[in-house]
Amino acid sequence: MTFAEGKIPFLPERLVGLADVALNLSWRWSRDTRAMLKAVDPALWSLTRHNPVEMLRLVDPARLTQCAGDPRFLELYDRAMAGLADARIAQDTWYQQTFPDAPQGRIAYFCAEFGLHNSLPIYSGGLGVLAGDHCKAASDLGVPLVGVGLLYSKGYFDQKISLEGWQEDSDEAFDPAIMALTRLTAPDGGTTLCTLTGWGRTLELGAWRLRAGRVDLILLDSDLPGNEDEDRELTRKLYGGGQEYRLRQEWILGVGGVRVLRALGIEPVAFHANEGHAAFMLLERAAEMTRQGVELEEAVRHVRAHSVFTTHTPVPAGHDVFSAEQIDAVVDGKWSDFGIDRDSFHAFGHHPELDHGRFHMTALAIRLCRHVNGVARMHGEVTRGLWTSLWPGRKASTLPIGHVTNGVHLGSWMAHRVMELFDASLGADWEERVDDDDLWAAVHDFDDDDLWGVHMKLKYALLNFVREQSRNRWRTHQWDATHLVGSGTLLSPAPLTIGFARRFATYKRADLLFRDPARLQRLLTSEHRPVQLVFAGKAHPADDDAKRILQEIFRATRDPRFEGRVAFIEDYDLHVAHRLVQGVDLWLNLPRAPMEASGTSGMKAALNGVPQLSTLDGWWAEGYTGKNGWTLPLALGEPDVVDAADHEQVFSILEREVVPRYYRRNEAGLPTEWIATMKESIFEAGRFFTTRRMVQEYTRDYYLPALRGDAPDEDPPIR
Numbered sequence: 094m095t096f097a098e099g100k101i102p103f104l105p106e107r108l109v110g111l112a113d114v115a116l117n118l119s120w121r122w123s124r125d126t127r128a129m130l131k132a133v134d135p136a137l138w139s140l141t142r143h144n145p146v147e148m149l150r151l152v153d154p155a156r157l158t159q160c161a162g163d164p165r166f167l168e169l170y171d172r173a174m175a176g177l178a179d180a181r182i183a184q185d186t187w188y189q190q191t192f193p194d195a196p197q198g199r200i201a202y203f204c205a206e207f208g209l210h211n212s213l214p215i216y217s218g219g220l221g222v223l224a225g226d227h228c229k230a231a232s233d234l235g236v237p238l239v240g241v242g243l244l245y246s247k248g249y250f251d252q253k254i255s256l257e258g259w260q261e262d263s264d265e266a267f268d269p270a271i272m273a274l275t276r277l278t279a280p281d282g283g284t285t286l287c288t289l290t291g292w293g294r295t296l297e298l299g300a301w302r303l304r305a306g307r308v309d310l311i312l313l314d315s316d317l318p319g320n321e322d323e324d325r326e327l328t329r330k331l332y333g334g335g336q337e338y339r340l341r342q343e344w345i346l347g348v349g350g351v352r353v354l355r356a357l358g359i360e361p362v363a364f365h366a367n368e369g370h371a372a373f374m375l376l377e378r379a380a381e382m383t384r385q386g387v388e389l390e391e392a393v394r395h396v397r398a399h400s401v402f403t404t405h406t407p408v409p410a411g412h413d414v415f416s417a418e419q420i421d422a423v424v425d426g427k428w429s430d431f432g433i434d435r436d437s438f439h440a441f442g443h444h445p446e447l448d449h450g451r452f453h454m455t456a457l458a459i460r461l462c463r464h465v466n467g468v469a470r471m472h473g474e475v476t477r478g479l480w481t482s483l484w485p486g487r488k489a490s491t492l493p494i495g496h497v498t499n500g501v502h503l504g505s506w507m508a509h510r511v512m513e514l515f516d517a518s519l520g521a522d523w524e525e526r527v528d529d530d531d532l533w534a535a536v537h538d539f540d541d542d543d544l545w546g547v548h549m550k551l552k553y554a555l556l557n558f559v560r561e562q563s564r565n566r567w568r569t570h571q572w573d574a575t576h577l578v579g580s581g582t583l584l585s586p587a588p589l590t591i592g593f594a595r596r597f598a599t600y601k602r603a604d605l606l607f608r609d610p611a612r613l614q615r616l617l618t619s620e621h622r623p624v625q626l627v628f629a630g631k632a633h634p635a636d637d638d639a640k641r642i643l644q645e646i647f648r649a650t651r652d653p654r655f656e657g658r659v660a661f662i663e664d665y666d667l668h669v670a671h672r673l674v675q676g677v678d679l680w681l682n683l684p685r686a687p688m689e690a691s692g693t694s695g696m697k698a699a700l701n702g703v704p705q706l707s708t709l710d711g712w713w714a715e716g717y718t719g720k721n722g723w724t725l726p727l728a729l730g731e732p733d734v735v736d737a738a739d740h741e742q743v744f745s746i747l748e749r750e751v752v753p754r755y756y757r758r759n760e761a762g763l764p765t766e767w768i769a770t771m772k773e774s775i776f777e778a779g780r781f782f783t784t785r786r787m788v789q790e791y792t793r794d795y796y797l798p799a800l801r802g803d804a805p806d807e808d809p810p811i812r
């Protein structure tokens with residue numbers, strides 16, 4: 094007998110439920126379930142980087158039989174199974190309790206990337222991780238969401254750094270067989286769920302389902318035998334080609350996504366486009382109505398009333414834009430499929446001031462969504478300024494664009510050990526009280542010694558992880574010895590350790606600390622108060638400027654002046670991210686303001702008691718309280734001037750405030766002032782910067798109005 098559609102070859106009768114557990118990512122944030130899976134085979138659990146499907150494929154059947162007869166294991170198992178069953182039938186979710194009269198119907202959440210688990214590399218950075226955390230929180234809260242994305246069967250890319258420090262990319266292909274993925278089939282049993290036309294061809298489209306608790310994620314797949322080779326490539330790589338490839342992917346996501354939902358009998362009432370990549374979804378829904386004879390104007394009114402759009406980009410150049418020719422080539426004359434002529438189609442993506450004749454996905458989304466938001470307070474403001482011209486005659490401050498500040502999923506990002514400290518201090522039911530500020534205020538009363546002890550254990554775990562990763566690469570990649578130094582093997586547990594990990598985009602300025610190497614050297618190699626820096630991150634495959642910054646960091650890691658106190662961890666992903674945000678002492682974030690819409694890695698760190706030092710940008714502009722970290726004063730002027738000012742500020746804060754506070758110890762050797770900063774970080778992040786609070790806001794202020802089809806404001810004209 095085989096289980097989980099043949100993915101798992103053997104399970105003892107008593108443990109058949111493991112197949113359901115393995116096929117639902119909710120194990121990731123259910124502590125009982127995670128403990129149970131780990132207990133199956135701790136070594137394999139670690140070797141498969143926490144992939145239960147793969148582990149259950151590899152584990153010795155004798156071991157499973159042994160588990161089936163072990164009362165301790167069975168207790169864990171039964172508890173995990175009860176949790177799964179509860180989640181399936183729960184009548185008492187936040188959503189049902191808070192909005193008993195909510196209109197029936199689901200919300201479809203479209204996004205070009207989803208970061209749910211490292212085993213599924215279909216995300217490149219913050220946007221994807223946020224989308225993954227959004228789905229998890231929706232599941233926790235019982236918000237009826239269904240996600241729609243692309244499969245990317247060859248993932249993003251695996252990062253390898255050459256001896257010269259140049260990033261080399263290789264495919265990160267994954268095998269759906271060892272993933273928690275289920276292929277969805279049409280009523281006739283076939284893999285083709287719908288077709289769509291584009292660039293002069295007709296494509297067949299299939300899909301896979303990924304379960305994240307109560308939320309299903311539908312991942313579109315064009316890699317079907319009926320398609321041309323070129324089209325089969327389209328759902329293989331995230332950022333796999335140029336603009337044209339990207340445009341075709343967005344076409345598949347938007348137009349194909351709506352059709353696949355229909356083919357599966359899923360009829361959402363509200364639709365959420367998370368970033369402009371998904372905006373063709375809005376046009377296709379209007380087109381569905383015009384194909385049934387509804388007037389375009391009426392169709393547009395309907396789509397607007399039921400649609401939500403979230404923008405994540407604070408700079409004009411960051412928004413998705415295509416040339417008129419590219420759009421023409423994709424539609425290939427089939428304007429009538431959308432019930433409109435070419436000019437009207439282009440008018441949807443028209444920007445009244447910027448690059449005439451180009452098609453702006455954000456303009457399209459704003460015109461077709463009545464519910465629009467940025468992702469932090471400051472970003473909401475910037476967004477109103479960016480798009481004022483879509484509402485002629487109105488002032489930016491009056492535009493109907495709001496903000497919902499991003500958050501992170503507590504159950505996924507707070508370390509197990511920190512949760513255990515909460516259990517011990519606040520009672521095991523504390524997770525049911527996370528909406529209550531008082532719960533978070535109680536963190537201030539945690540025992541200093543206990544919190545510091547937990548932190549140091551997490552720091553050791555990070556250093557161990559770094560060493561094990563280096564050991565593996567030393568063996569498999571035939572590294573030379575300097576690579577070993579640069580990958581962090583000389584890091585030690587006592588020094589103040591600063592983490593900096595995120596995509597290598599130039600505006601994030603990973604290189605800012607290196608402008609004055611002598612000053613950096615003094616900071617790092619101080620005899621009594623040394624400092625260590627740990628970097629990680631991938632540069633976009635087409636971004637050579639970012640790759641040059643990465644190269645500069647890489648060279649610094651092997652520069653003897655820095656004594657092995659600068660490390661670069663290769664292949665940044667969710668797995669590495671977890672260890673870093675939990676194990677360093679300070680999180681550093683240096684975007685050139687106001688380029689960071691929100692940023693979320695600092696929230697993950699804060700939930701683990703790791704304070705942040707950051708420019709006053711994104712979430713930090715509302716998250717910084719004066720007690721939970723440090724902020725650079727906002728510098729104004731040309732980029733060079735700003736960089737110089739920020740460089741001076743960051744060093745001065747590190748030298749005068751951060752380092753002294755970290756090393757100031759009481760008689761018992763505890764950094765009590767530092768620990769106070771840690772507690773304040775947990776308090777502020779926990780009470781506000783979680784996706785739980787974020788999805789609650791989306792639900793109240795955006796989803797419910799979109800489900801009802803409310804019309805709160807005047808729409809921007811289409812021209």
Ligand SMILES: *Cc1c(COP(=O)(O)O)cnc(C)c1O
Pocket residue numbers: 217218219220222594595596665666667670691692693694695697
């Ligand atoms: C959280 C996260 C990000 C986003 O980090 P920012 O600091 O917001 O840029 C990127 N990549 C991974 C893997 C993450 O977990």
